[in-house]
Amino acid sequence: MADHTNNARAYWQANLRLIVGCLVIWALVSYGFGILLRPWLAGIPVGGTDLGFWFAQQGSILTFIALIFFYAWRMNKLDKEFGVDEE
């Protein structure tokens, strides 16, 4: 029983760590590169404008897609590793 509880806690901690990691990147590409850090990225030209503009109009959306698929892949794998997946 104790083993089961420890296992459950470890699974949930792993999930939380994964979420925090993904959300750091989520915030970095949108609020960071797309908005707040744009002046610092102004020196990197992209097609007639700068990298910050690219992140605001394209880069952030592409990163969001990658993040969700990465999270789904990792979590579905963790489900199996911890034996909490559905049959």
Add this chain to the structure above:
Amino acid sequence: MSQFAINLIFVGGSFALYIAIAIWARAGSTKEFYVAGGGVNPVMNGMATAADWMSAASFISMAGLIAAGGYANSTFLMGWTGGYVLLAMLLAPYLRKFGKFTVPDFIGDRFYSTGARLVAVACLIIASVTYVIGQMTGAGVAFSRFLEVSSDWGLIIAAVVVFLYAVMGGMKGITYTQVAQYVVLIIAYTIPAVFISLQLTDTFLPPIGLFSEHTESGMPLLAKLDQVVSELGFRDYTADVDNKLNMVLFTLSLMIGTAGLPHVIIRFFTVPKVADARWSAGWALVFIALLYLTAPAVASMARLNLLTTIYPDGPTAQAIEYSERPDWMKTWETTGLIQYNDKNNDGRIQLYNDTPAFADTAAERGWNGNELIVNNDILVLANPEIANLPGWVIGLIAAGGLAAALSTAAGLLLAISSAISHDLIKGSIKPDISEKGELLAARISMGVAIVVATWLGMNPPGFAAQTVALAFGIAAASIFPALMMGIFSKRVNNVGAISGMLAGLISTCVYIFLYLGWFFIPGTATFENIPQNWLFGGTGYGISPLSFGAVGAMINFAVAFAVSAVTAPPPVRIQELVESVRFPRGAGQAIDH
């Protein structure tokens, strides 16, 4: 064949398809009516979610907003997509594991309180009804422009079609019509975009064209656009924003508002497994991104195209003569969405930013005020005509605009009717209602919701545009935090959750009403809605009423944790419930026994 006949074939054909799908996918049980039987393939659900989410506003208005605002309006692009990351990681899988039918279901059970359930029902209904008004008016506008019927008749036709497939098929019918509607709307949106991208940049893919060379001038497209708009006194298209605090908060409000909108959340109840809910959020964003990556390209290209049409030899040379304007301008003038007024009587069209800073330059050029007003909304609808595309593309755009409006309307109507039949009637008023009785109640409340939405669409309250801020504000400030705390905290209790939701809801509504009028009644605003008057406005970092949802959400979290900390923790069975939603398998069985 006349354009009218072509439009009729496209719109009539798409409607016949939706009705055929509805007859094929009738709902026989409440489970089929509320969650399509829980057996929808995750990729299909992603497509249906994309159609559910992309409304008339995304299809018709968003490109126009970005064209007008440039970089500053990137908020819509990030805000309306970033919410899916939150959905995929913070809400969808756990709510799917919970395995019930509605959003108030979870809030009522998790916070073991009918009061919490009713607050959630109220938030859901206010947010969804305000949202549905916009869809119905959007459908009416599309009808009147493309099918030459009055917009009231257009609305009635749209309502009858939605009634047929939503009332008959419930979530099951809605899911499969939304898949068809997604296909129609994405084809309609991208074909004209590809052509305009080829014309301007010689690039097939619009998102790549956006950062490519403008063929005619040899300059990068965005640099060319910056040059043209600045010569006409507008802000540079790519110019940075000064009030970054407001930009961050507005984007955040749109993101958590998206994640908290009930009609989007319930789509994830329809997939078979928790793992599918995670994949499905990713697929939804892929299908949404096809439009959201095209929109900024359409925005900048259509704006440049419009300005070079008016100033064929550049903004510093003569504008075109009014009598030589292209045909599409004539068509759209009849709708009143393009207005021309020859203020300096030279027979030419001067379009520029008529501000004091530009007055000297304008006077030098003999201009006497801006002469052309172009409504933002026509950008997408007029795109095929601007790019000289054949008539069938125009018919496709008409069908696409209607698909976007109807798919979102149907999703909202289902969220409203299930809240009434499942949460209000079965959950509170008459818990012993039979399965058959509940299904009938669901169909009747759907019918009533459609009638009310149609009536509101015909008599839109003068404040229809502002209420979108309210819908997102409420979803962000009340529903999202309650759901998130319900999953990630075992300590937040019934009193805490209810106080938090009410604090978030009231603070957000009050802040919006202060600037946009109390209950949106014109003339009742306490402060004029200008940046100087906003909270922290004196510092230049004011918070606009549209951005307050994120602040309301923080208030909700703070109040809920504070109140829970000084009151009794939730009972053990509720802590076990929280434990069970966190695991796809395992702890769930402990609850069922």
